[in-house]
Amino acid sequence: MTPIEESLHEALHAVGETFPAGALAPPPAAPGRRLPWRIAVTVTAMAAATAGAVLFGRAALTPDEPSVTAGPGPLIAVGGWDVSVYLCSANSSNPSCGHRAVTPERVQALMTSAAGLKGVKDVHFESEADAFARFRRLFSSSPDVRVGDVPSSIRITLESPRYAGQVVRALASAPGIDRMVDERALGGPPTTLPPSGTPMPMGRP
């Protein structure tokens, strides 16, 4: 090996070994069984992407979903809402959720808080069943997904996208929230806006 090959070999192994052998997750289940936790997280990520429905066109949206609105770019506003507030479920990886689903009372309180914030035009709740149904329509070829794998959420429509930061900050410390996503930031820098003071999980729960 040349010196550069040796350096590369050593550096790559040094990085690789920062992932300890004992940290490896068990093998994923075969299709037909319940989703492994890891995949459920991915499903959640895909669910976030459904907010815009941008890759699948308007036909995927049902009549009761927000209508298409004109926006400055092709990646935004197709779903209609600006901020998605994903709520804690038993599958949530966020430690602050404590593997407990948010209660209906808590959802109502969050919706009331959100509706009272400056710049908020509309707030509506998407249940796990609704989220599941929409996910199935949009990702018909995706792995076995069940009700509960896609979290419930509060969808917030703003008078202007510039209120997104304020809204997220105002809700950040409220209990019952797993993640918040600024949907308008699609195509920009990372969009995830975790509740403040909440450490993001790096390993398994």
Add this chain to the structure above:
Amino acid sequence: METDVAPHPPPGETITDLYRGHALGLVRLALIMTGDRQAAEDAVQEAFFGLHRNWHRLRDRDKALTYVRSAVLNRCRDTRRRGRFRLTEHLPPVWSAEAAVLHDEEQRAVVAALHRLPGRQREALVLRYFLDLSEAEIALTMGVSNGTVKSTTSRGLAALERILKEER
């Protein structure tokens, strides 16, 4: 959601064996490619999940490992490209000084330089110098010819050396 898939005997044993033998190396490979431990684990889990789903379509099951390696690389590319869809905090890559995981400055510089290379060069170098794959195995994994692997690896090493020299 599996209704379009013909029934097939569960290949659990073989896939589980494959997972036991190679998943750790693949997670580490994905960690090198993405810099994100969670994304790395997800990439490997999804790749094996995909292997389960596509098992009946694999013409040559001896190539299952190649399939999984390719799938992991594809997912790493997706992760880099679509980082905006991640639902985790945007953390510094594991090799960065901020992550405080890799303590050797020289090694950090090498990995940072590696990530300035074009994707194909980076993949070829990681498959060669981390997984220690042969040219033929790299060619199968990347879906290119042996000659392309040779030239890509060679160009990648030269570029890496040049970047590191410029930074010193």
